[in-house]
Amino acid sequence: MAETKDVAELTADEARSELKRLATLIARADQAYHSEDAPQITDAEYDRLKRRNAAIEVRFADLKRSDSPSDRVGARPSEGFAKVAHAMRMMSLGNAFEASEVEDFVASVRKYLGLDATADLAFTAEPKIDGLSLSLRYEDGLLVQAATRGDGTLGENVTANAQTIGDIPTRIEGAPAVLEVRGEVYMSHPDFAALNARQAEQKAKTFANPRNAAAGSLRQLDPAITRARPLRFFAYAWGDLSAPLADTQMGAIERLQALGFTINPLTRLCRDAPEMLAHYHDIEARRAQLGYDIDGVVYKVDDLALQRRLGFRSTTPRWAIAHKFPAELAWTRLEAIEIQVGRTGALSPVARLAPVTVGGVVVSNATLHNEDYIAGRDAKGGEIRGGKDIRIGDWVQVYRAGDVIPKLADVDLSRRPPDAVAYRFPDRCPQCDSTALREEGDAIRRCTGGVICPAQAVEKLKHFVSRAAFDIDGLGTRQIEQLYRDGWISEPADIFQLRARFGAGVQQLKNREGWGEKSAAKLFQAIDARRRIALGRLIFALGIRHVGEVASNMLARHYGDWPSFQKAVTEAGDRSGEAWETLIGIDGIGSVMATSLVTAFAQSAERASIDRLVAHLEVETAAAPDTANSPVAGKTVVFTGTLERMTRAEAKARAEALGAKVSGSVSARTDILVAGPGAGSKAKKAAELGIQTLDEDGWLALIEDA
Ligand code: IVH
Secondary structure (H helix, E strand, O other), X not given: OHHHOOHHHOOHHHXXXXXXXXXXXXXXXXXXXXXXXXXXXXXXXXXXXXXXXXXXXXXXXXXXXXOOHHHOOOOOOOOOOOEEEOOOOOOOOOEEOXXXXXXXXXXXXXXXXXXXXXXXXXXXXXXXXXXXXXXXXXXXXXXXXXXXXXXXXEEEEOHHHHOOOOOOOOEOOOOOOEEEEEEEEEOOHHHHHHHHHHHHHOOOOOOOOHHHHHHHHHOOOOHHHHHHOOOEEEEEEEEEEOOOOOOEHHHHHHXXXXXXXXXXXXOEEEOOHHHHHHHHHHHHHHHHHOOOOEEEEEEEEOEHHHHHHHOEOOOOEOOEEEEEOOOEEEEEEEEEXXXXXXXXXXXXXXXXXXXXXXXXXXXXXXXXXXXXXXXXEOOOOOEOXXXXXXXXXXXXXXXXXXXXXXXXXXEEHHHOOOOOOOOOOOOEOOOOOOEEEEOOOOOOEEEOOHHHOHHHHHHHHHHHHOOOOOOOOOOOHHHHHHXXXXXXXXXXXXXXXXXXXXXXXXXXXXXXXXOOHHHHHHHHHHHHHOOEEEHHHHHHHOOOOOOOHHHHHHHHHHHOOHHHHHHHHHHHHHOOHHHHHHHHHOOOOOHHHHHHHHHHHHOHHHHHHHHHHHOOOEEEOOOOHHHOOOOOOOOEEEEEOOOOOOOHHHXXXXXXXXXXXXXXXXXXXXXXXXXXXXXXXXXXXXXXXXXXEEOHHHHHHHHOOO
16 A cells, blocks of 8 residues: 555655545644544644655655645644755855965866866855755746755755745746755844844743844744744755756856846856955955845856866865855853763863853853863964963953854963963863873873763763754753663663653653653654664764764765675774775775774674664665666776866766776776876776776766766
8 A cells, every 4th residue: 555655665656646645634634623623633643644745745746736735834733844855955065264265265176177277267256144044946936845954955844934935936937847946044134133122022032143033933833923024035056957047157046036036136256266355355344234144255166067067075065165254252251161071982171151242142162172272282282372271260262153162262361360270181081980091192082981981871872863863853962861861771772662661651751851741652753763774874873983974874875784884894893804995995984984983893892782773773775876877886997097078086076976986006806997198007907907998088978877
């Protein structure tokens, strides 16, 4: 039956009838809820139906019904927003802070493209709006979906709310059949001030800054509230498209304007770095008069064919960069230094500050990095802040750059209290009293307590349930701390035994502070939903030092399934031999990360804990969607000689994006040699080994349609 099938497995016919069934069920539930005051299904079941409906609509966009439940507003107060998958990932931007970094960016683009200094290379420059990004999907000119950025892959469906924003047309004419418009939702300064005044008058929550106000207003479960909030929208990019908008960035933005979107009036075309920097200074000079918050200038390569060639790194485009304005600064007193213990045992000092406003936000904590930093030294023993150390009681200068944790810029020695003493960094863990060691060459001191350290255990659990890992709704920081403290969970595997351990358990959990019957049931459901998990998420969730989200996904793509992955990592434990060579040969996996990974799997306590966890899971095999049609997926390719239609970096990046492994030398394991003019010994060796050899055109023809 279609309704029991995974959305990913539905055929078009099944999807069509399933959408019909869901539309009927949801409409009936709405009716029962409103007019009959007798809900027939639970809120959780209702949400599940809505989510399933949205997921099918994302996969089969063309089957979406005109009476789609996703588009009906205010049917029932939802318990949260449905998640929607972005047809194209929403990326973030790399940052530059100095003019020299902008010049380096321009130079790196030229280098990647193989353009000499005389070739034309134009960039657009426009304000970076300090709001929240939104992706609007239009099909046949109708706004069918609005989604927040979320984690870039999955966002929240805020369609009903977006429809209330004046700058967002619900119908456009003359657009491609599929058009995703991306841009920023923001609130102007006067609107922000008026909203806060109104909120204060009604004794409701006020917002710290316009960005928070915009985010809080867009993410309202009741669209009527969003409608009453003065939100605006600037369009500056696009996602999925059925036909190109133009040949250039500027052309595309102008096309969006012609279609009825508001674009930023300070968008300019610049021919070189000096023009980009001049426009940056011009925007900076007007910043205070704009009437809305901006935090920098975004530069984008204008020629869209070049943008395509440049492509993306893991989360940022190579063809754009954000040039941030200098951070705002404020002076305040350092009241205490607190040591936090992270999931890998790192002791991180945090400054507790007398609260101070920096750039519209009240700051009371700042990072102090590590013990050298507090002492006024850098990693190499050189001086920072002219060698001034930081002491409790000092007046310190705080700054914020973007959303990151505030940092300290300086210390005012003239205001240092006479009794202030140099800070002594602890050599024992403040949580478990184990020795805290600092290894040679490491700036960080670490607790050696491992599994006995409660701080490490709790941080590991928090990481495990976090968004990019298992993403378990209802298990936040507070709940993890509570369940750990009460002895219900001490390692990830325990989470999956919660329901069983509680026995008739909802009762017990319910009696605990903060848990209602509904929230406990919801929690168990959220946990059950994650018994099936993607391999990349699982690897990332293990919280192994140095193994981040991007690397975890690469490992997953390489090994495909859990048994192969764990076998390979176990076999690589001796740090030599084929399994080890394969591991460090994976693009993006260095020897530091590989060592950390194999060490974790070689530790018996850690390994046993991982095995206990996996016993509760069904680990999905990692699909490699990008390389499904790739003729070179899994092949080892070597480039040699001069390439004329692309640079080496570009050739390598494209081959890797298609699932090939690029190697520097020819061996029996090489599958394809791409040889340009001037190829020498490598071409000879390849011929001897009988390896397929292509010229550049042959290679491009091979990968053309992939
Ligand atoms: S372009 C692929 N242009 O900045 C690049 N982003 O730090 C797409 N932002 O997530 C983004 N103003 O929310 C672009 N004029 C602008 C922007 C802008 C603000 C935000 C956007 C993005 C973030 C990246």
